Amino acid sequence: MKEYYADFHIHIGRTRSGKAVKITGAKTLTFSNIIEVASERKGLDMIGVIDCHSPEVIEEIEAGIYNGEITEMEGGGLHYRNLTIIPGSEIEIYDHNCHGPIHVLAYFPNMEVMKRFSSWMSNYVKNITLSSQRIYCDGRKLQETVKSLGGLFIPAHVFTPFKSLYGKGVKESLAEVFDPKLIDAIELGLSSDTYLVEDIKELKSYTFLTNSDAHSLGKIAREYQMLLLQEPSFTELEKALQEKEGRKVTANYGLNPLLGKYYQTVCGSCLHKMAINAEGCSECGGKKIIKGVSTRIAELSVSGKGEEKRSRPQYIHQVPLDFIPGLGPKSMDRLLGAFGTEMNILHEVTLEQLSEVVPLKLAHFIDSARKGILGFDAGGGGKYGKVKM
Structure with a gap:
């Protein structure tokens, strides 16, 4: 197989x-x-x-x-x-x-x-x-x-x-x-x-x-x-x-x-982070709340807490290449010209090989992105999270 x-x-x-x-x-x-x-x-x-x-x-x-x-x-x-x-x-x-x-x-x-x-x-x-x-x-x-x-x-x-x-x-x-x-x-x-x-x-x-x-x-x-x-x-x-x-x-x-559009609970007007039981937004006074995925999952998880977990495959946090700061179309074209496909860039190519095609700083960003070790600002209310520089 x-x-x-x-x-x-x-x-x-x-x-x-x-x-x-x-x-x-x-x-x-x-x-x-x-x-x-x-x-x-x-x-x-x-x-x-x-x-x-x-x-x-x-x-x-x-x-x-x-x-x-x-x-x-x-x-x-x-x-x-x-x-x-x-x-x-x-x-x-x-x-x-x-x-x-x-x-x-x-x-x-x-x-x-x-x-x-x-x-x-x-x-x-x-x-x-x-x-x-x-x-x-x-x-x-x-x-x-x-x-x-x-x-x-x-x-x-x-x-x-x-x-x-x-x-x-x-x-x-x-x-x-x-x-x-x-x-x-x-x-x-x-x-x-x-x-x-x-x-x-x-x-x-x-x-x-x-x-x-x-x-x-x-x-x-x-x-x-x-x-x-x-x-x-x-x-x-x-x-x-x-x-x-x-x-x-x-x-x-x-x-x-955290990068997802609906991770945290936010104000429906200004997207400021809110508690699910808040009476109004502390930023704009808005009353509409968009419940985040993290909040909803916590509500649903009560029934299974304390039970033995099922063995599952590894979930690998990986930032898509088009989320990476500084990785524009020209750099992407150079990477594809050198390594063929995005799967190769994400899984096969070494940091050293990346640095031969793009600047070292960008190569490190790509390597950190595929290892899932970058910092993030959480998304919510339909707005994606962001990778921290």
Whole structure:
């Protein structure tokens, strides 16, 4: 078996004709650009593209299959150069019991199954061409449909204050909305990590994923994981999430939660840090509070405190290269010209090799960033944290 780098949450901003899919996504975030950048610049082995339900995206992928640029793998997934693409979809749930909005991810083994899912979903959403559309059925029905098609079902960025399972969806338990047995994994999100959530009892049985939720090409692989697989395919991914036959996630690479946009509880008006029980903001007097991920996790962790922890892969705090002060486009181009991909820069290249291509001070910044030893100012309320100089 072999280890593979994977990011399973990448949006499509526009189709090849320029039509919007993820409205907040970059115009350059097309399917063809995604697979090129993920393979050649980022150095990933597997990606999940989660807007493949959109009919024009399906047409573009099928055109790539027809002309031989993309091939469908026997074990599930699409093969492009050195990259495996897992077709997926992000869906928004808001059920009749006022649970939501909640974003979930569904992945499928091939385009024929994806087309069947897209056709089914078109009966329950207002605009099948767009990403993250609200589906007018309950969570369990969606789960059952995904599983009946042989798909994987994963709640997305589960702690963010908006559009997530624990942020807006449920009061205490995921069972309020979903069948726990039909969940394949949990996506943590940028403002949390394994160590923060290890005391949440009902998550103990699930594998954790760390994905980028990329809305632009540059954000691909800002979080990712390493998987131990026989080959990079859908079937092997499913085994890894279930930790079967030696397949598994061997490491999660993600931001220090302090860098996430929703880590701390802040004033909704001025983003000043606030206590959750404060009557008003000490800076501006504002009354709106945006509850931080750290606060919400603390609330949910009560049930599992004192219990034996599950053994999990190492969660490695790593600052994405585009967060590093002083690392501009020209320096980045020099690094890529010398070392090939971002995965090589982050994992293979020595400090000495870095210093031969960029100034020593910048080389030290990069080395400290990939070791997770930089200082941070915490983010909150939709504003990213910052790396301290």
